[in-house]
Amino acid sequence: MSDTTNNNMIYLQPTPVRIWHWLNALGIVTLCITGAQIRYPEFINIFGSYKAAIRLHNTAGIVVSLSFSLWFFYYTMIAGTMAQLYFPKKEDLQTGILRQAFYYFFNYFRGKPSPHHPTPDNKFNPMQKSAYLAIMFVLVPLVSLTGIFLMNIAPLREVLIMLGGLKILVGMHFLLACSLCAFLFTHIYLATLGHTPFAHFVPMWTGWEKIEDHGSHEPLHDLPKPAEHAKG
């Protein structure tokens, strides 16, 4: 038994990752709802005044940007596992994504086990790796950057003109935000497709996931030894 396995449980989500994830989730859900009111004030009024919605939207944007820095710092400077966890390998792209999609579309409904068995050093299946890479390296940085521009229109006037003007920037921010919102629904749905509906939610709260018992899992003593930092 190692530091990352205990009684058929495996330690998958270190504390900094959990803190980042739930701050980020709260921030992004707040951004989506306040953003909807800012975009469609004539139809949506949840936070009282328009000004209140903007203030909350800006605060949530800062929370998301700060928690993003925590995520980035933890995975690159402390754990050092960013590339290993988040970058799909050749095999993931050639066959892994298809195999995982086939599982989600067919085999999951036939009660078959997932082809991917998470370990601390390889916790994402090929579809998760690709999706999380796009979300964390493209979507979240771009939506934050366009948001920071929109919060500083006067001082960044020259740069804004170079980028095509305010209308282009607002349009980009809106489309990126819609993509993030679409990801959120898919993400939550796919997260319920563990061996029980909450199997993937529990480790995002406690750090520990129950190992699925279907006979084909690696024996516990074969699981990789954790890095010292893995247990947050």
Ligand code: HEM
């Ligand atoms: C209410 C909203 C959310 C819920 C309920 C939720 C749920 C979960 C769950 C259960 C996991 C662990 C299983 C898995 O990896 O799929 C997870 C992981 C993850 N989620 Fe979310 N999520 C939410 C919002 C978000 C948002 C807004 C983002 C990004 C913009 C996000 C990005 C991620 C990433 C990158 C991981 C992997 C984290 C890691 O282990 O490094 N999630 N989420």
